[in-house]
Amino acid sequence: MLGLLLLPLLWPLQHFSERYYRQSLEEQNRQTLDLYVANLLGTLHRYEVLPPILADLPPLRALLANPGDGGLQAAANQVLAAVRQDTGADVIYLMSPSGITLGSSNWDQPDSFVGRNFAYRPYFREALAGNQGRFFGLGTTSRKRGYFFASPVRDGQRIVGILVVKVDLDDAETLWGKTPEQLMVTDANGVVIISSRSDWRFHATRPLDNAERAAIVANQPYPTQAPPPLALEERAWITQSRELTETGLTASILAPRQLIDRQVSTTVAIGGAVLLALLLLLGLLMQRRRHYLDRIALDAQARRELEMRVLERTQDLEALNSRLKDEVLEREQAQQELVRAQDELVQAGKLSALGTMSASISHELNQPLAAIRSYADNAGVLLDHQRIGDARGNLQQISELTGRMASIIAHLRAFARRDRHAPESVALQPALDDALALLAKRRRAMDVELIRDLPDAPLWVQAGETRLRQVLGNLLANALDALAERPQPRRIWISAETTGDGVALHLRDNGPGFSEEALRRAREPFFTTKTSTQGLGLGLAICDSLMRALGGELVFANHPEGGALLTLRLRNAAPGVIPQPPEDLTA
Ligand code: ADP
Numbered sequence: 001m002l003g004l005l006l007l008p009l010l011w012p013l014q015h016f017s018e019r020y021y022r023q024s025l026e027e028q029n030r031q032t033l034d035l036y037v038a039n040l041l042g043t044l045h046r047y048e049v050l051p052p053i054l055a056d057l058p059p060l061r062a063l064l065a066n067p068g069d070g071g072l073q074a075a076a077n078q079v080l081a082a083v084r085q086d087t088g089a090d091v092i093y094l095m096s097p098s099g100i101t102l103g104s105s106n107w108d109q110p111d112s113f114v115g116r117n118f119a120y121r122p123y124f125r126e127a128l129a130g131n132q133g134r135f136f137g138l139g140t141t142s143r144k145r146g147y148f149f150a151s152p153v154r155d156g157q158r159i160v161g162i163l164v165v166k167v168d169l170d171d172a173e174t175l176w177g178k179t180p181e182q183l184m185v186t187d188a189n190g191v192v193i194i195s196s197r198s199d200w201r202f203h204a205t206r207p208l209d210n211a212e213r214a215a216i217v218a219n220q221p222y223p224t225q226a227p228p229p230l231a232l233e234e235r236a237w238i239t240q241s242r243e244l245t246e247t248g249l250t251a252s253i254l255a256p257r258q259l260i261d262r263q264v265s266t267t268v269a270i271g272g273a274v275l276l277a278l279l280l281l282l283g284l285l286m287q288r289r290r291h292y293l294d295r296i297a298l299d300a301q302a303r304r305e306l307e308m309r310v311l312e313r314t315q316d317l318e319a320l321n322s323r324l325k326d327e328v329l330e331r332e333q334a335q336q337e338l339v340r341a342q343d344e345l346v347q348a349g350k351l352s353a354l355g356t357m358s359a360s361i362s363h364e365l366n367q368p369l370a371a372i373r374s375y376a377d378n379a380g381v382l383l384d385h386q387r388i389g390d391a392r393g394n395l396q397q398i399s400e401l402t403g404r405m406a407s408i409i410a411h412l413r414a415f416a417r418r419d420r421h422a423p424e425s426v427a428l429q430p431a432l433d434d435a436l437a438l439l440a441k442r443r444r445a446m447d448v449e450l451i452r453d454l455p456d457a458p459l460w461v462q463a464g465e466t467r468l469r470q471v472l473g474n475l476l477a478n479a480l481d482a483l484a485e486r487p488q489p490r491r492i493w494i495s496a497e498t499t500g501d502g503v504a505l506h507l508r509d510n511g512p513g514f515s516e517e518a519l520r521r522a523r524e525p526f527f528t529t530k531t532s533t534q535g536l537g538l539g540l541a542i543c544d545s546l547m548r549a550l551g552g553e554l555v556f557a558n559h560p561e562g563g564a565l566l567t568l569r570l571r572n573a574a575p576g577v578i579p580q581p582p583e584d585l586t587a
Contacts, residue, residue, distance in 0.1 A: 013271045080103055111141040191227045425462065431469050438473055478540070517529075
């Protein structure tokens with residue numbers, strides 16, 4: 001997959017790197033080739049000019065004039081050897097127009113040319129025709145490769161001899177170092193004459209035609225009569241060639257393609273690796289970017305969900321809140337209703353108590369009234385009889401009785417009055433006395449013994465005077481009710497004890513005590529065990545709420561020895577002023 005991706009990217013890389021390396025290789029090789037060609041041409045040119053110059057040397061002309069003269073031959077040999085020595089040519093020799101060598105620089109060597117006939121060589125024929133003769137060929141005896149320059153020696157228009165300079169070309173090969181690039185010099189036949197590869201030597205780089213083959217057989221330039229073809233693999237070599245002007249030679253440099261192939265493959269490998277790394281990096285970056293985007297999307301989603309949930313919760317809470325507000329409002333209204341109802345109840349309780357008490361009240365008032373009337377009638381009679389002192393006694397009695405009546409009425413007024421004042425300091429004993437006074441007649445009628453155990457010093461408690469009296473009156477009335485069905489002795493105990501921060505007032509009777517249900521439910525309004533004419537069931541409910549409003553407590557229980565035991569817990573208060581009995585009616 002990645003490979004497929006890389007291919008279109010690597011192909012141009014391969015192409016361009018190949019071109020680049022090929023160009024730089026070719027540039028380098030061209031310079032090498034130029035250098036080599038310049039060197040070779042320089043060598044050849046040096047010797048090219050030699051034959052025409054040497055042709056004018058007198059000893060040589062003398063020998064040509066007298067070829068059989070041994071002395072002249074020796075002199076010519078000496079001259080040729082000396083020139084050869086000076087110029088560095090391989091061999092220099094002089095030939096007669098028939099091709100026989102008359103003198104030679106190698107006259108004293110085992111392979112001396114002297115006396116030998118080289119008329120078959122092309123250079124000889126060329127020179128004999130009056131031209132500059134050139135030829136490549138192996139030395140017939142030395143087997144060394146040489147390049148031959150030949151010039152005619154003229155006497156006027158007549159050619160009297162041929163002068164030949166042979167240049168050694170073996171050196172031209174040894175100059176080539178051991179490089180991967182190979183050198184190849186071919187002659188006009190396309191046959192390799194010089195090469196850094198010995199196995200290429202004397203192989204034909206192109207097919208030879210018949211004329212060429214015949215010429216090779218005739219001239220014998222190579223060690224073989226039929227040079228084998230050079231089977232070079234075209235693809236494996238990068239060939240650059242340069243022709244050496246006038247010599248008919250072509251110099252080539254062959255660089256193995258491997259050279260650039262290796263560099264190209266290295267470049268492609270590096271390029272491929274870099275590209276791969278880049279692609280991977282890109283892939284990684286893209287993946288990370290995708291992850292990042294995914295995460296952002298996820299975060300956004302989560303945030304949206306959270307916001308939705310918050311919104312829903314907020315709506316829920318708002319709904320709840322408004323419901324709560326409504327409920328609070330309802331409760332407040334209910335509370336107000338309750339307070340109102342409670343007020344009404346208190347008032348109703350008072351009125352009901354007044355109602356039930358009205359009989360005894362009227363009795364309580366009628367009795368002194370009757371007494372007053374009889375005292376007054378009596379006083380009239382006593383005045384008629386001038387018994388002033390007795391009449392005064394009667395009037396005194398009347399005055400006392402009206403005081404008592406005023407007191408009763410004041411109690412009733414106080415009882416019936418709506419009392420909304422904050423708790424104040426109230427002395428316990430006078431309040432109790434007042435309550436007892438209201439029930440005194442009934443108690444006496446029932447012959448109930450009162451056992452009182454209270455300190456003389458006033459016990460100051462936090463209360464409202466009227467309310468406290470109302471509570472005590474209620475409790476005492478209940479006690480009397482309870483004792484009504486009891487046989488004698490009937491008793492009520494009243495005692496007080498001081499507690500840590502207040503006073504506990506105990507009211508005990510020896511009646512039947514609370515029934516079990518009454519103990520549980522006596523605080524409930526309208527709970528009663530009495531007949532509807534006897535009780536409304538409001539008494540204890542009102543007492544309980546009054547006591548709690550005063551910061552106190554009402555506790556119902558039964559005494560272990562039988563009968564009810566009611567305890568009023570009241571808070572201590574600072575000592576205040578004991579109120580005088582109301583004077584409004586007596587005034
Ligand atoms: P009522 O006196 O109109 O019945 P209360 O609230 O004053 O209403 O009393 C409720 C009930 O408590 C009475 O019906 C009675 O059963 C019981 N109870 C109150 N005081 C006493 C007591 N001293 N002894 C026995 N039972 C009592």
